[in-house]
Structures are given as structure tokens and as C-alpha cells.
Amino acid sequence: MTQPERQKFHEMLLTKQTELQDRLARRDDLEVQVSPDEFDARLQLVDREFQSGLLHQTALDLRQVRSAIQRMNDGSFGICGECDEVISMARLNVIPWANYCVKCQEQIELAKQQEGPDDRTSELVPGSE
Numbered sequence: 219m220t221q222p223e224r225q226k227f228h229e230m231l232l233t234k235q236t237e238l239q240d241r242l243a244r245r246d247d248l249e250v251q252v253s254p255d256e257f258d259a260r261l262q263l264v265d266r267e268f269q270s271g272l273l274h275q276t277a278l279d280l281r282q283v284r285s286a287i288q289r290m291n292d293g294s295f296g297i298c299g300e301c302d303e304v305i306s307m308a309r310l311n312v313i314p315w316a317n318y319c320v321k322c323q324e325q326i327e328l329a330k331q332q333e334g335p336d337d338r339t340s341e342l343v344p345g346s347e
């Protein structure tokens with residue numbers, strides 16, 4: 219990887235880090251919405267749980283971005299954390315914080331699926347009436 223390429227990814231990572239931190243910092247806004255109406259309150263609760271799910275994802279993303287910045291500092295950026303192969307430029311252009319090559323990422327996703335379906339989202343959707 220050339221120096222200008224590293225520089226470009228570094229800037230992308232820092233931008234992403236700022237964006238995610240801003241999103242997490244705004245989570246307090248969720249707490250101030252209070253409705254005296256019970257039905258509205260219920261809906262807001264569902265919405266808030268959904269939001270906190272998103273925040274959880276945001277926190278995970280932020281951890282990945284920070285870890286990528288760390289790898290950039292210690293020189294292992296762009297190297298697959300699993301098989302030590304170079305992660306392709308095409309992949310890094312889409313996901314600069316990628317820690318694994320496409321092949322290893324697929325293996326990880328596959329292993330995750332075998333642990334069982336992720337039904338978290340469906341639990342948070344209110345029942346239709």
C-alpha cells in the first residue's frame with residue numbers, strides 16, 4: 219500500500235469515527251421523550267428499544283473503526299487478521315475498517331449463521347392489529 223493510499227484510508231477512518239461518535243453522543247435525546255398517553259408511551263418504548271439496538275450496532279462499528287486506526291498506527295492495517303493475506307484495495311475502498319479478507323469474512327459470517335438466526339429485530343416490531 220502506498221503512502222497516499224494509507225493517508226486516504228486514514229482520513230476515511232477518522233471521518234467515520236467522528237460520525238459514529240456523534241451518533242452515540244446524541245443517544246441522550248432518546249431519554250427526554252415522555253408521553254402521558256400510555257399507547258404512545260408504549261410505541262416510544264418500542265422505538266427506543268429499536269434505537270438502542272441501532273446504538274449497539276453503532277458502538278460495535280465504532281470499535282471496529284478504532285481498531286482499524288490502531289492497526290494503521292502499528293502497521294498491520296490492510297492485513298487479514300485471520301490468514302495474514304493482504305486485504306484487497308477494492309474491499310478496503312468499501313469498508314476501510316475491514317479486519318478480514320473476503321474469504322475469512324465469509325467463514326465468520328457462516329459460523330455466525332450456524333449459531334442461529336438473529337431474531338432481535340423481529341422481537342422489537344410491534345404486533346400488527
Ligand SMILES: [Zn+2]
Nearest residue numbers: 298301319322
Ligand atoms: Zn483472510
